[in-house]
Every structure is written in C-alpha cells, then in structure tokens.
Amino acid sequence: xxxxxxxxxxxxxxxxxxxxxxxxxxxxxxxxxxxxxxxxxxxxxxxxxxxxxxxxxxxxxxxxxxxxxxxxxxxxxxxxxxxxxxxxxxxxxxxxxxxxxxxxxxxxxxxxxxxxxxxxxxxxxxxxxxxxxxxxxxxxxxxxxxxxxxxxxxxxxxxxxxxxxxxxxxxxxxxxxxxxxxxxxxxxxxxxxxxxxxxxxxxxxxxxxxxxxxxxxxxxxxxxxxxxxxxxxxxxxxxxxxxxxxxxxxxxxxxxxxxxxxxxxxxxxxxxxxxxxxxxxxxxxxxxxxxxxxxxxxxxxxxxxxxxxxxxxxxxxxxxxxxxxxxxxxxxxxxxxxxxxxxxxxxxxxxxxxxxxxxxxxxxxxxxxxxxxxxxxxxx
Numbered sequence: 510x511x512x513x514x515x516x517x518x519x520x521x522x523x524x525x526x527x528x529x530x531x532x533x534x535x536x537x538x539x540x541x542x543x544x545x546x547x548x549x550x551x552x553x554x555x556x557x558x559x560x561x562x563x564x565x566x567x568x569x570x571x572x573x574x575x576x577x578x579x580x581x582x583x584x585x586x587x588x589x590x591x592x593x594x595x596x597x598x599x600x601x602x603x604x605x606x607x608x609x610x611x612x613x614x615x616x617x618x619x620x621x622x623x624x625x626x627x628x629x630x631x632x633x634x635x636x637x638x639x640x641x642x643x644x645x646x647x648x649x650x651x652x653x654x655x656x657x658x659x660x661x662x663x664x665x666x667x668x669x670x671x672x673x674x675x676x677x678x679x680x681x682x683x684x685x686x687x688x689x690x691x692x693x694x695x696x697x698x699x700x701x702x703x704x705x706x707x708x709x710x711x712x713x714x715x716x717x718x719x720x721x722x723x724x725x726x727x728x729x730x731x732x733x734x735x736x737x738x739x740x741x742x743x744x745x746x747x748x749x750x751x752x753x754x755x756x757x758x759x760x761x762x763x764x765x766x767x768x769x770x771x772x773x774x775x776x777x778x779x780x781x782x783x784x785x786x787x788x789x790x791x792x793x794x795x796x797x798x799x800x801x802x803x804x805x806x807x808x809x810x811x812x813x814x815x816x817x818x819x820x821x822x823x824x825x826x827x828x829x830x831x832x833x834x835x836x837x838x839x840x841x842x843x844x845x846x847x848x849x850x851x852x853x854x855x856x857x858x859x860x861x862x863x864x865x866x867x868x869x870x871x872x873x874x875x876x877x878x879x880x881x882x883x884x885x886x887x888x889x
Contacts (some may be wrong), residue, residue, distance in 0.1 A: 535579035541608035544615035545591035560815030564822035600626035640690040652863040653819040660868035662694020669747035670702035679731040683738035690736030721772035795852035820851035
C-alpha cells in the first residue's frame with residue numbers, strides 16, 4: 510500500500526513537472542504599455558501599469574492557449590513622460606519590438622499622436638485617454654479603458670448646476686488634450702443646464718502659481734471653479750483659492766481625485782468635489798476581490814486607474830484566445846465585439862468608435878480629509 514502511494518505521488522510530481530516545463534516553454538505574446546513613469550505624473554502611470562501587470566499574472570495563471578498552443582503573455586513597458594513627442598517615439602519603438610497589442614498610453618495628449626503609429630501598424634490600442642478626439646480619428650484600432658470626456662463632462666456640468674445649485678461658474682484648464690477637452694464638455698453641459706460661465710481662463714500643466722488668475726476670478730464671485738487638469742495644479746490652486754478668501758467650490762475630474770491631492774492641498778482640500786468613471790471600488794462587481802489581490806501583489810492599496818487598466822488588458826488577452834490568434838488583424842474584430850464582465854462593470858463592451866458602451870460616473874467630495882462618494886450617475 511505504501512509503495513502504491515509512493516508511486517502515485519511520484520507520478521503526480523512527474524506530471525506536474527512536465528506541465529511546468531511545458532508552460533515555461535510556452536510561446537510568448539508581447540503586449541505593450543506606455544505612460545508617465547517619471548516626473549510629476551508618474552503615480553498615474555505606475556497605477557495603470559500595476560493593473561496591467563496583475564491582469565497578465567492572473568490570466569497567465571489560467572495557462573491560456575491560442576490555436577491549441579500554450580502561450581504566455583509578457584509586458585514591454587516604456588516611459589512616455591506624458592510628452593506627446595516622446596509618446597510617438599515610444600510608440601514606434603514598441604511596434605518595432607514586435608508587440609501584438611498596446612495597452613496605453615495614459616494621457617490623451619500622448620495617446621492621440623501615438624494612435625496614428627499603432628493604426629499604421631494595424632495594432633489594437635486600448636488607452637486610458639478620455640479626450641473625445643482619440644476615438645474620432647477614423648481608426649479601427651482605438652479603444653478606451655475609461656469613459657470619455659464627453660460622457661464625464663456632460664454629467665459633471667449638469668451636476669454642479671442641478672445638484673450643487675451653482676449659478677455662476679468659472680472654468681480653468683491646463684490646455685492639454687485631457688484638461689481642455691474635459692473643460693469644453695463641462696462648459697457645454699453647464700450652460701445647457703442653465704448655469705452661467707462668468708469667465709474661462711487657462712494655465713499649463715507645469716504651473717504652480719495661480720494667484721493672478723484667481724484674483725481676477727475672485728472679483729466675479731463664482732459659486733464653482735471647475736478645473737480641467739491634474740492634481741499637481743489643482744492642489745496648489747485650491748490652496749491659493751483659500752488664501753485669497755475665495756469661497757467657490759473646486760470641482761475637477763478624475764486626475765484630481767487622488768489621495769495625493771488631499772496630501773498636497775491639506776486642509777484646503779476639504780469640500781473639493783471630483784468625478785470618476787464607474788462605481789466606487791467597493792461597489793464594483795469585482796472590486797473587493799481585486800482589492801485583495803492588488804494588496805497582496807503590490808503591498809499597497811488600489812489607486813484610481815488600475816482596475817480599468819486590468820479590464821482593458823483582460824479584454825485584449827481574451828480576444829486573442831477567442832480568435833485563436835495573436836495576429837492583430839485576426840483578433841481585432843473579436844476585440845471590437847467584446848462583451849464581458851469585468852472588475853469595474855457588469856458589462857464591458859465597445860461601441861462603433863471604441864468608446865465604452867456604459868459610461869457611469871461617480872461624484873466624490875473630500876469630507877474629513879477623505880474622499881467620500883456622493884452619487885453615482887449614468888452617463889450617455
């Protein structure tokens with residue numbers, strides 16, 4: 510009896526070793542990622558990258574096959590520094606290095622010029638970019654991980670007028686594709702809801718001193734100041750608003766909805782309101798389980814973008830497996846027809862432009878030094 514058990518155990522060990530050896534020899538399928546991994550926006554890029562890494566870990570753990578052969582997905586990452594020119598160079602480098610699909614870029618300003626590179630190569634691209642122009646260039650290869658500025662801006666613009674009862678609204682944007690695009694959509698929606706735009710100003714994504722602009726806006730006594738841009742500007746902006754005695758509520762988009770915004774702005778962050786695509790993490794279909802896996806893998810809490818990056822990566826890998834090919838031309842139609850349950854939503858799918866079909870938005874407010882959800886609203 511002991512001998513039989515010993516032989517059975519040995520056979521199992523040999524089988525397991527054989528399976529491990531086969532997986533080690535699996536054909537690699539290279540996916541690309543690019544985002545800001547250095548500089549003031551590095552935390553966004555790393556957050557996005559972590560979601561993709563976790564998706565690849567999880568999917569490789571299922572020992573996927575394409576066309577009956579074992580495959581292993583690998584990630585090639587590059588730093589585009591949130592710079593459009595660098596982004597195009599990175600895009601060409603990744604294409605030359607043989608990626609089969611692109612997960613990125615993060616910024617709209619880098620995703621839009623880079624998308625032309627991927628389109629020429631026929632490589633599907635799923636980006637975090639929210640600017641409407643990204644998926645309106647006529648490319649069949651562009652898809653989104655998050656809602657567009659059209660979806661988000663329309664919700665936020667109506668919200669500040671109807672729910673915050675704001676009558677007089679000032680707008681400032683950083684003149685990036687993201688910031689300006691979000692501000693444009695916000696302005697249209699706020700006006701349509703009956704709000705008055707008392708003035709629109711602009712700055713840039715490197716500025717830290719806004720007192721001249723804010724002094725001019727203070728004279729107009731706005732109820733709300735909407736900022737289109739990132740935390741590196743919105744945090745000092747709200748600090749300077751309070752220093753000047755401005756009572757207006759700061760409202761911004763998801764690049765300001767970060768713990769770092771609260772750390773940078775300190776007490777001035779209290780009462781700030783931001784929008785973010787989808788549901789709060791704890792209410793997402795796969796949110797709680799994702800949070801646990803993320804914490805175990807990276808030793809830190811989930812930030813803003815990683816769940817959306819995770820779903821984007823999963824959609825691309827599943828499309829390849831379903832198509833039975835990692836060749837872009839063969840799996841692209843399958844990707845375009847995606848219908849799956851993800852971490853972030855019960856149904857993930859793309860419309861004819863590559864935008865997400867479901868575009869819900871949640872509004873958050875800083876209360877007691879923490880982001881608290883106010884309301885989840887369906888987007889168009």
